[in-house]
Amino acid sequence: MAGDGADFRETLVGADCAPRTQVAAAVGFYGAAIRIGHGSAGGWDEFGRRRQITRSRGNVLFQFDGEPALDLYERYLGEDEARGLPGSGLLFPLRIFDPERPDHDIVRTILAVGHDARSMTFAGDVPEGWTAQLMRGNFDRLAAGAAMAARQAADGVGPGRTGDQIAILVSCIGRRLLMGQHTADELEAASGESGLQVPQLGFYSYGEISPHRVSGVCELHNQTMTVTTIAEVAGNSSA
Numbered sequence: 387m388a389g390d391g392a393d394f395r396e397t398l399v400g401a402d403c404a405p406r407t408q409v410a411a412a413v414g415f416y417g418a419a420i421r422i423g424h425g426s427a428g429g430w431d432e433f434g435r436r437r438q439i440t441r442s443r444g445n446v447l448f449q450f451d452g453e454p455a456l457d458l459y460e461r462y463l464g465e466d467e468a469r470g471l472p473g474s475g476l477l478f479p480l481r482i483f484d485p486e487r488p489d490h491d492i493v494r495t496i497l498a499v500g501h502d503a504r505s506m507t508f509a510g511d512v513p514e515g516w517t518a519q520l521m522r523g524n525f526d527r528l529a530a531g532a533a534m535a536a537r538q539a540a541d542g543v544g545p546g547r548t549g550d551q552i553a554i555l556v557s558c559i560g561r562r563l564l565m566g567q568h569t570a571d572e573l574e575a576a577s578g579e580s581g582l583q584v585p586q587l588g589f590y591s592y593g594e595i596s597p598h599r600v601s602g603v604c605e606l607h608n609q610t611m612t613v614t615t616i617a618e619v620a621g622n623s624s625a
Contacts, residue, residue: 387591389559415616423542423615426596426607428493429531430479430521434462439482439516446505447512454504462520472496472506476560479609480508483517489600493521495560495608509593510606523564525571532557532572532611536579538599539613551617553580555588558609562590572611580615
């Protein structure tokens with residue numbers, strides 16, 4: 387899910403080669419000493435009422451409650467923000483809910499709009515029959531979301547049982563565009579939960595992959611801070 391800022395044009399990935407396009411890189415860990423924790427959280431504020439997705443195809447949304455999706459979005463965003471779509475949509479993601487699992491929610495970000503069809507294309511599927519609610523950003527809540535993700539990842543490793551550790555932080559580019567210099571706040575919040583002695587590295591992405599905090603099912607998330615903690619059990623050597 388490498389990104390190139392807000393350009394959405396081209397990214398380069400290196401895997402046993404010079405960086406180039408259309409390459410996926412993977413790193414594997416194995417051995418009895420390895421412990422891996424994960425966490426993912428947003429911190430966006432919901433606004434407006436929940437609506438049903440009545441027509442969609444894959445990641446293209448056509449209707450809320452039988453009404454053209456783009457019409458509703460433009461009405462909620464207002465004239466100035468609507469004029470900036472799809473770029474301004476990064477600041478107003480959509481949370482969708484599975485009716486069969488009410489506690490299972492996923493965030494989706496707008497990638498494109500179709501003015502003729504009055505549709506919106508998201509970074510991930512928006513299934514028909516699910517419910518949806520608009521969201522907007524709040525600096526304090528976004529930082530708190532980063533802290534929650536880091537806390538979940540640290541808890542997954544387990545306290546007092548590990549030696550060397552590292553935390554990998556992946557934050558959505560939409561958060562970066564909204565928070566600006568306040569991104570330092572979410573990094574500080576995540577560091578406080580991971581432990582100041584734990585080295586951190588990370589990047590901004592077009593999506594984050596992590597098990598859901600409730601169901602445990604691995605999902606593609608948008609607009610989250612996702613933290614993976616990799617640790618080696620003290621007294622063992624890694625493989």
